[in-house]
Amino acid sequence: MILREADFQQMERFFRRNFFNTLPGPRGLHLIGTKGHRGIENLGLFSSVVHIGATPPHLGFIMRPLTVPRHTYHHLKAQGYFTLNTVHPDILPQAHQASANYALEESEFEATGLTPFYSDHCPAPYVEESSIKIGLSYVEDHYLKSNDTMFVVGKIEEVIIPETVMQDTGHIDHNALHTMVVAGLDTYFDTEENARLPYARAKPKA
Amino acid sequence: MILREADFQQMERFFRRNFFNTLPGPRGLHLIGTKGHRGIENLGLFSSVVHIGATPPHLGFIMRPLTVPRHTYHHLKAQGYFTLNTVHPDILPQAHQASANYALEESEFEATGLTPFYSDHCPAPYVEESSIKIGLSYVEDHYLKSNDTMFVVGKIEEVIIPETVMQDTGHIDHNALHTMVVAGLDTYFDTEENARLPYARAKPKA
Numbered sequence: 001m002i003l004r005e006a007d008f009q010q011m012e013r014f015f016r017r018n019f020f021n022t023l024p025g026p027r028g029l030h031l032i033g034t035k036g037h038r039g040i041e042n043l044g045l046f047s048s049v050v051h052i053g054a055t056p057p058h059l060g061f062i063m064r065p066l067t068v069p070r071h072t073y074h075h076l077k078a079q080g081y082f083t084l085n086t087v088h089p090d091i092l093p094q095a096h097q098a099s100a101n102y103a104l105e106e107s108e109f110e111a112t113g114l115t116p117f118y119s120d121h122c123p124a125p126y127v128e129e130s131s132i133k134i135g136l137s138y139v140e141d142h143y144l145k146s147n148d149t150m151f152v153v154g155k156i157e158e159v160i161i162p163e164t165v166m167q168d169t170g171h172i173d174h175n176a177l178h179t180m181v182v183a184g185l186d187t188y189f190d191t192e193e194n195a196r197l198p199y200a201r202a203k204p205k206a
Numbered sequence: 207m208i209l210r211e212a213d214f215q216q217m218e219r220f221f222r223r224n225f226f227n228t229l230p231g232p233r234g235l236h237l238i239g240t241k242g243h244r245g246i247e248n249l250g251l252f253s254s255v256v257h258i259g260a261t262p263p264h265l266g267f268i269m270r271p272l273t274v275p276r277h278t279y280h281h282l283k284a285q286g287y288f289t290l291n292t293v294h295p296d297i298l299p300q301a302h303q304a305s306a307n308y309a310l311e312e313s314e315f316e317a318t319g320l321t322p323f324y325s326d327h328c329p330a331p332y333v334e335e336s337s338i339k340i341g342l343s344y345v346e347d348h349y350l351k352s353n354d355t356m357f358v359v360g361k362i363e364e365v366i367i368p369e370t371v372m373q374d375t376g377h378i379d380h381n382a383l384h385t386m387v388v389a390g391l392d393t394y395f396d397t398e399e400n401a402r403l404p405y406a407r408a409k410p411k412a
Contacts, residue, residue, distance in 0.1 A: 001372075003365040004327060008263060011376065018376030020260035023338065023365065025292050025378075025385040026397045027256070028233040050233070050254040050268050053353025054226035057214060060268070060350070060357070062256050086231050089400060100406035111408065121210060132229065142348040144266070146359050147259025151266070153352050156214075159229065163207045170217065170224030172231075174389050179231040180400065181387055183380050187402045191232045191387060191395040194295060199392070200306035202317065 021184035029182040031095055032061070033083040033116070033125040034075035036104070041116050041125045043108035044072045045099040047182045049084060057156035059084065059136065065148040071104055073150065080138050081123050082154060085130035088178045092188055094129075099185070121158050131177045133160040171196075227390035235388040237301055238267070239289040239322070239331040240281030242310070247322050247331045249314035250278045251305040253388045255290060263362035265290065265342065271354040277310055279356065286344050287329050288360060291336030294384045298394055300335075305391070327364050337383045339366040377402075 011019060028049045034042045048062035063073050076082040087095045094112040102108055109116045109125065117128035122135030136154030143150055165173040175193040182188050217225060234255045240248045254268035269279050282288040293301045300318040308314055315322045315331065323334035328341030342360030349356055371379040381399040388394050 001367060001369045002325065002327075003367075005363065008362075015376035017260050019372070019378070020263045020362070021257055022376075022378040022380065023340065023362075023367075024236065024255050024257065024265060024290060025234050025338070025380050026387055028231050030230065048256040049230050050256055051227055051230065052268060052350060052355055054223045056353075057226045058350075058352040059230060062258055062266070084230060092401065093403075096403045097406050100408045102408045106408070119208065121208075132231070134229065139352055140350065142350070142357065144258060144264075144346065144348070144359055146264040146345055146361070147262075149258055151348065151357055153350055155352070156226070156229075157211065159209045161207060161209075161229075166207075166225070170221035170228075171390060171393060172225070172228040174228065174231050174393075174395070181232055181397060184377060186405070187377060187380075188400045189380070189397040190400045191397055194386065194394045194396045195298065196393045197299075197302045200303050202306045202308045202312070 018184055022187060026181040026183045026189045029087045029180050029188070031085040031087060031098055031127050031130065032072050033085060033127060034072050035079055035124050036071065036075050037078055040105060041107045041109045042071045042075055043098045043112065043114065043127070045095055052153060058139065058153055059134070059156065060151055060153045063150040063152055073152070076138050076152070079123060082136055082138065083122060083124045083126045084134040084136065085127035086132040086177070087180045088131060089180065089190065091129045092180065119158060119160065126160065131162065131179070132172070224390055228393060232387040232389045232395045235293045235386050235394070237291040237293060237304060237333050237336065238278050239291060239333060240278050241285055241330050242277065242281050243284055246311060247313045247315045248277045248281055249304045249318065249320065249333070251301055258359060264345065264359055265340070265362065266357055266359045269356040269358055279358070282344050282358070285329060288342055288344065289328065289330045289332045290340040290342065291333035292338040292383070293386045294337060295386065295396065297335045298386065325364060325366065332366065337368065337385070338378070
């Protein structure tokens with residue numbers, strides 16, 4: 001079936017939200033940890049992390065409109081640091097609960113039962129239970145007028161991973177880690193490696 | 207193990223590329239279709255598509271540095287339209303081949319064997335074999351100085367999907383479609399729905 005703008009506008013609000021959020025397919029799933037200036041540890045669940053570049057290493061993600069308080073954004077701008085933490089099935093219920101809207105003075109770590117973990121290098125809290133922990137410093141953000149959202153960029157300062165999942169080629173073995181992905185706001189998927197394909201080259205025309 | 211900037215710098219070039227590309231985990235996988243002003247149909251493989259908002263519906267993605275010709279970027283800016291098309295296992299070899307670096311005058315459709323498909327609404331080519339086809343108009347882009355990359359935003363103008371996978375709630379059934387994801391540049395994953403969890407609410411403190 002073909003749907004266009006007139007169809008989009010007729011969709012009931014929650015139907016439309018689910019439709020467009022799940023439409024492009026499953027995407028990466030991360031807990032973002034930050035710390036407020038009063039010491040409150042904050043945790044949020046995000047599905048918009050993208051790789052920007054490897055040299056130097058940067059990641060970016062989308063912040064929803066700042067028309068309501070966004071603790072993650074305020075903390076990472078104030079402190080200058082945030083952490084990205086992957087999700088696997090054992091911590092899915094806690095990770096999902098981190099998407100609830102808690103008050104500023106409440107720590108999502110406490111509320112969800114996930115454990116804050118600190119290195120001596122990154123002042124923002126990691127999630128101890130996550131297999132991959134990435135510590136980033138805030139670099140830049142861009143206001144997207146399209147939906148009144150913000151694209152935030154961070155530089156990778158620190159990576160904490162089990163040594164056993166780092167392959168000789170540099171690849172991280174996400175199959176061994178059972179790293180999860182998500183479609184929309186609520187539908188979580190397991191991943192299973194299908195193939196690693198050799199670098200694709202243009203074939204000369206016959 | 208803990209890795210920091212000094213470790214990142216010591217990594218061999220390809221090792222570092224694989225490491226940082228796969229680090230955050232599997233992410234969405236899409237073929238982007240565009241059409242050049244001389245009529246050449248272009249196809250590229252991307253792993254950086256993010257949901258920006260549902261009302262009105264916008265998606266964004268990262269373009270790698272424009273220091274070499276990027277046909278997708280030039281075409282979508284010139285014509286003002288592009289398409290996003292999902293990947294499932296049946297078309298994985300062709301989709302991967304679309305990541306090869308073809309000359310401007312060569313069509314990746316022809317080179318990969320994927321079939322261009324046009325609606326009467328979107329002037330950019332869809333991939334007929336893809337289960338979900340999304341037609342977008344170019345809206346805005348942002349230069350990310352971090353890695354000399356570009357974040358491109360498009361507005362969803364048209365959606366072509368099998369009616370059977372649209373659930374009553376608005377969710378798209380990606381489990382039925384076998385929509386794939388990718389870690390880094392070469393490691394493809396199947397997805398399997400684990401759970402759809404109810405909207406998370408903050409629990410009142412005991």
